[in-house]
Amino acid sequence: MRYIEPHGHMVSRTTDDYTAMAMAGCQAVCEPAFWAGFDRSSVDGFYDYFCQLTEHEPARAAKFGIPHYTWLCINPKESEDTKLAEEVINIIPKFLDKPTVLGIGEIGLNKNSRNELRIFEKHVDLAAKHDQLILIHTPHLEDKLKGTRLIVDALKSDKRIKPERVIIDHVEEHTIKLVLDSGFWAGMTLYPDSKCTSARAIDMIDIYGGERLWMNSACDWGVSVPLAVPRTALEMKKRGHSAEFIDKMIYQNPLKFLSQSPRFKLG
Amino acid sequence: MTRQQVLDVYFMEARAKLIDIAAFLDRLDRAPGEPDFRLRAFIKALHELQGEGPNRAEKVLLSLSDPTTEPLAKATVKGATGAWRK
Numbered sequence: 001m002r003y004i005e006p007h008g009h010m011v012s013r014t015t016d017d018y019t020a021m022a023m024a025g026c027q028a029v030c031e032p033a034f035w036a037g038f039d040r041s042s043v044d045g046f047y048d049y050f051c052q053l054t055e056h057e058p059a060r061a062a063k064f065g066i067p068h069y070t071w072l073c074i075n076p077k078e079s080e081d082t083k084l085a086e087e088v089i090n091i092i093p094k095f096l097d098k099p100t101v102l103g104i105g106e107i108g109l110n111k112n113s114r115n116e117l118r119i120f121e122k123h124v125d126l127a128a129k130h131d132q133l134i135l136i137h138t139p140h141l142e143d144k145l146k147g148t149r150l151i152v153d154a155l156k157s158d159k160r161i162k163p164e165r166v167i168i169d170h171v172e173e174h175t176i177k178l179v180l181d182s183g184f185w186a187g188m189t190l191y192p193d194s195k196c197t198s199a200r201a202i203d204m205i206d207i208y209g210g211e212r213l214w215m216n217s218a219c220d221w222g223v224s225v226p227l228a229v230p231r232t233a234l235e236m237k238k239r240g241h242s243a244e245f246i247d248k249m250i251y252q253n254p255l256k257f258l259s260q261s262p263r264f265k266l267g
Numbered sequence: 268m269t270r271q272q273v274l275d276v277y278f279m280e281a282r283a284k285l286i287d288i289a290a291f292l293d294r295l296d297r298a299p300g301e302p303d304f305r306l307r308a309f310i311k312a313l314h315e316l317q318g319e320g321p322n323r324a325e326k327v328l329l330s331l332s333d334p335t336t337e338p339l340a341k342a343t344v345k346g347a348t349g350a351w352r353k
Contacts (some may be wrong), residue, residue, distance in 0.1 A: 049278060077345050078343045080341065110337055110342065111339060111342035111343075111344065111345070111347075112333075112338055112342075112346060113338055113339040113340070113341055113342035114336075114338045114339065114341070114343065115342065117338050139347065140346075140347040141331070141348065141349045141350075142331055142332050142347055142348065142349060142350055142351040143332075143334065143347050144328075144331055144332065144335050145328070145329065145332035145334070146332070146333045146334075146335060146336065149336065150336075150338060172328055173322070173324040173325040173328055174325045174328040174329050174332065199277065199280075200324065203324075238276060239268055239276065240268055240272075242280060242293035
């Protein structure tokens with residue numbers, strides 16, 4: 001089995017996780033910038049975090065034979081402080097030429113506030129000006145439906161944005177159709193308690209087909225499973241999907257989207 | 268997969284989750300105090316299970332979602348509760 005983990009917060013994971021992922025066939029891991037679990041107090045904290053994402057973590061992953069790529073932003077959980085958010089957005093261009101940066105992400109909304117939306121639009125503007133791919137976080141639980149609608153509306157209103165260069169992550173049964181029908185890629189996040197289980201993700205694949213769709217573990221410092229993607233591949237096999245189709249869903253699809261960045265190269 | 272195969276693969280897992288939900292409701296009944304909006308939302312969502320398919324999962328998620336369309340004036344918390352509080 002070979003697979004790409006297109007969304008993992010590896011700075012929060014252990015070396016045992018890297019070993020397990022490598023043994024399971026992980027060919028690359030992509031790490032979007034994320035909320036640390038607490039609010040950072042200044043732009044300097046983000047500068048250090050971006051250095052960690054672009055320098056230290058690729059070196060750590062390389063020890064396990066896994067290429068590491070990253071996305072940069074200030075997460076929507078910290079976007080309510082617009083002054084800090086704008087300071088962070090202003091330092092991102094310094095990192096965009098780093099060899100493992102794929103684009104802007106994971107941007108989006110958390111509680112669907114006006115300030116979050118304003119900072120989301122500033123990130124989209126940054127991505128458009130620098131011709132970057134975009135990875136989008138949709139809100140949690142009861143906020144997901146409204147947030148996904150606001151995000152899709154905002155993206156559609158910016159004519160510079162090409163939907164095929166945007167992935168909207170954490171879709172569930174009530175948001176996937178809107179995302180795919182709008183021409184974007186959709187990501188399904190495999191979590192034990194929230195977002196979606198392996199069985200539900202495979203249901204959505206069965207219903208909507210295998211185009212413009214990927215799966216990720218979004219493993220981080222919370223309850224999450226770094227091997228969720230290969231585990232779901234096993235469940236696909238149990239449900240009778242062919243080896244070729246499983247490979248498409250866990251390797252070829254993420255490869256197709258990510259290869260839109262000239263920096264994403266395997267082997 | 269045929270319906271028989273779906274039952275073979277998922278019946279025991281679904282059965283366990285069904286009993287967990289029943290036990291959760293019993294636990295709530297035994298506990299003192301008043302419930303909050305989450306229980307009302309949960310009971311409302313349970314009704315979606317008894318309707319016709321094929322979109323029960325979507326209907327449950329919609330039942331628990333914020334249906335409004337205007338952005339909030341300000342985000343005062345970071346977390347979500349799992350059910351929309353009017």
